[in-house]
Amino acid sequence: VTYCIAIRLDEGLVFLADTRTNAGVDNVGTYRKLHVISPAPDRLFVLESAGNLATTQEVLHRIDRDLAAPGDGPNLATVAHLFEAALYIGALSREVAASHEGAFGNRRDATATFVLGGQVGDGKADVLLVYPEGNYIRASDERPFLQIGESKYGKFLLEVGVHAEVDMVTALKVALSSMVSTARANLSVGPPYDIGIYLNGTHHLEEFRVNAGSPALERLQEFWSNRLRDAMDELPPISPADFSADAH
Amino acid sequence: VTYCIAIRLDEGLVFLADTRTNAGVDNVGTYRKLHVISPAPDRLFVLESAGNLATTQEVLHRIDRDLAAPGDGPNLATVAHLFEAALYIGALSREVAASHEGAFGNRRDATATFVLGGQVGDGKADVLLVYPEGNYIRASDERPFLQIGESKYGKFLLEVGVHAEVDMVTALKVALSSMVSTARANLSVGPPYDIGIYLNGTHHLEEFRVNAGSPALERLQEFWSNRLRDAMDELPPISPADFSADAH
Numbered sequence: 001v002t003y004c005i006a007i008r009l010d011e012g013l014v015f016l017a018d019t020r021t022n023a024g025v026d027n028v029g030t031y032r033k034l035h036v037i038s039p040a041p042d043r044l045f046v047l048e049s050a051g052n053l054a055t056t057q058e059v060l061h062r063i064d065r066d067l068a069a070p071g072d073g074p075n076l077a078t079v080a081h082l083f084e085a086a087l088y089i090g091a092l093s094r095e096v097a098a099s100h101e102g103a104f105g106n107r108r109d110a111t112a113t114f115v116l117g118g119q120v121g122d123g124k125a126d127v128l129l130v131y132p133e134g135n136y137i138r139a140s141d142e143r144p145f146l147q148i149g150e151s152k153y154g155k156f157l158l159e160v161g162v163h164a165e166v167d168m169v170t171a172l173k174v175a176l177s178s179m180v181s182t183a184r185a186n187l188s189v190g191p192p193y194d195i196g197i198y199l200n201g202t203h204h205l206e207e208f209r210v211n212a213g214s215p216a217l218e219r220l221q222e223f224w225s226n227r228l229r230d231a232m233d234e235l236p237p238i239s240p241a242d243f244s245a246d247a248h
Numbered sequence: 249v250t251y252c253i254a255i256r257l258d259e260g261l262v263f264l265a266d267t268r269t270n271a272g273v274d275n276v277g278t279y280r281k282l283h284v285i286s287p288a289p290d291r292l293f294v295l296e297s298a299g300n301l302a303t304t305q306e307v308l309h310r311i312d313r314d315l316a317a318p319g320d321g322p323n324l325a326t327v328a329h330l331f332e333a334a335l336y337i338g339a340l341s342r343e344v345a346a347s348h349e350g351a352f353g354n355r356r357d358a359t360a361t362f363v364l365g366g367q368v369g370d371g372k373a374d375v376l377l378v379y380p381e382g383n384y385i386r387a388s389d390e391r392p393f394l395q396i397g398e399s400k401y402g403k404f405l406l407e408v409g410v411h412a413e414v415d416m417v418t419a420l421k422v423a424l425s426s427m428v429s430t431a432r433a434n435l436s437v438g439p440p441y442d443i444g445i446y447l448n449g450t451h452h453l454e455e456f457r458v459n460a461g462s463p464a465l466e467r468l469q470e471f472w473s474n475r476l477r478d479a480m481d482e483l484p485p486i487s488p489a490d491f492s493a494d495a496h
Contacts, residue, residue, distance in 0.1 A: 150400075152398075152400035152401050152433070153400050153401070153403065153404060155401065155433050156401065156429050156432070156433055156476075157476070159432075159433070160473070160476045160477060160480065161476070161480045169486065170480070170483065172486065173483040173484075173486060174480065174483070176486075177483070181404050184404070184407075185400070185403050185404055185407070195491065208488075208491035208492065209491060209492045210490065210491055210492075211492065214490050214491070215489075215490055216484075216486045216487075216490030216491070217490075219484040219485075219486075220483070220484060223479075223483065223484050224479075225408070227475070227479045228404075228405070228408045228409070229408060231471075231472075231475045232408065232409045232418070232422060235418070235421040235422070235425070235468070235471065236421075236464075236467040236468060236471050238417065238420065238421060238424075238464045238467075239464075240456075241463075242458065242462050242463055242464030242465075243443065243456035243457060243458055243462070243464070244456065244457050244458075244459065
């Protein structure tokens with residue numbers, strides 16, 4: 001499947017995405033799911049994608065086509081606000097999925113879900129989740145992160161470790177921890193992982209890739225294994241007084 | 249939804265189930281999902297249920313009816329092996345779901361999934377997952393636990409903390425930790441929690457209930473919050489050397 005994270009901090013934005021795709025165990029591939037679109041000096045967009053791979057690719061191609069040959073409709077060079085970019089991408093996503101779903105019947109799902117992050121002009125940098133239906137929500141102030149794909153395994157670490165005031169390196173470490181524990185639990189998520197770091201006001205994304213076997217990943221995996229094993233040895237006592245025996 | 253755990257240890261079996269059910273936020277209820285069936289002195293069955301609540305209840309009623317008025321078919325007093333009990337329950341489950349699914353159409357799912365644990369005579373005590381299709385698998389030797397319902401959030405703790413040689417109290421603490429972190433992440437899982445402890449060869453289940461606000465639950469919640477927060481402060485360093493900048 002996929003696992004992508006986007007975090008909104010006071011300083012900027014952090015993005016992390018795996019690269020594994022599969023259409024059955026015989027057809028496991030590696031595709032970027034973190035895409036950077038930089039159509040003008042005053043704006044930067046980061047798009048993370050989950051769901052039908054063909055749909056996400058066609059949406060990206062249509063975004064590029066609209067930039068190369070602008071028509072009457074919106075495109076990413078002309079939208080005035082980040083939410084307008086989300087609605088534009090949502091409309092493309094619906095259109096592409098609808099154009100193929102007749103051929104799919106009930107057997108498979110042609111829809112895709114996106115996380116859109118970035119900044120337009122001096123508007124607020126933000127991260128938005130774009131639903132297959134074409135509408136969107138922004139990450140909440142209390143839990144300033146979004147996840148798409150296999151989000152359940154790694155949600156707990158993000159909830160404990162991420163707040164708006166956290167610095168960007170710590171947020172990246174927490175995101176990588178969440179990614180590593182998800183990949184351990186679910187074979188359909190795996191390295192290499194793509195990282196994007198955005199500092200507010202720069203309109204530029206720093207991109208990195210972490211490969212399987214990277215020392216950083218191995219340190220994190222070992223750290224969490226040791227920490228959890230130590231914790232298991234020190235779990236607080238339970239006693240019969242904690243329970244009621246009348247279970248019925 | 250539901251979250252149920254069953255663990256097979258060298259000493260015996262540990263069961264843990266939440267009690268929350270919902271059919272929409274207006275209709276949240278509390279129902280036992282851990283059921284004990286003790287149809288003869290030489291055998292004990294524990295049934296945990298997830299999925300359509302009406303189907304799980306009708307399956308339990310049919311089990312009782314077959315015990316009260318045995319026919320030509322199998323029942324839980326006569327099966328010679330635990331796997332035969334699983335196949336019997338699987339057949340009931342398919343029958344009940346099939347009898348209602350015409351009325352459901354595609355709108356909802358009439359199927360149920362069960363975990364069956366226990367011991368028949370001096371056969372091996374075991375835990376089996378009974379699929380809606382009526383077949384079953386046993387917990388693996390490497391990861392001797394089964395989960396049904398909202399299993400993803402709490403899988404990591406079970407994987408780290410549970411092996412066959414773990415003692416039963418530790419296994420129960422790990423199971424409660426997994427339950428507490430699931431309930432924190434997902435509103436559809438919640439207390440009270442039902443606990444069953446089975447010592448090999450006894451053909452008797454010790455049952456307990458943990459209520460919301462129990463000191464044991466509060467100690468576990470606080471323990472994990474503190475441990476994770478401490479860990480976040482001590483995450484191993486990452487450096488540019490861990491990454492490759494050529495992300496494309």
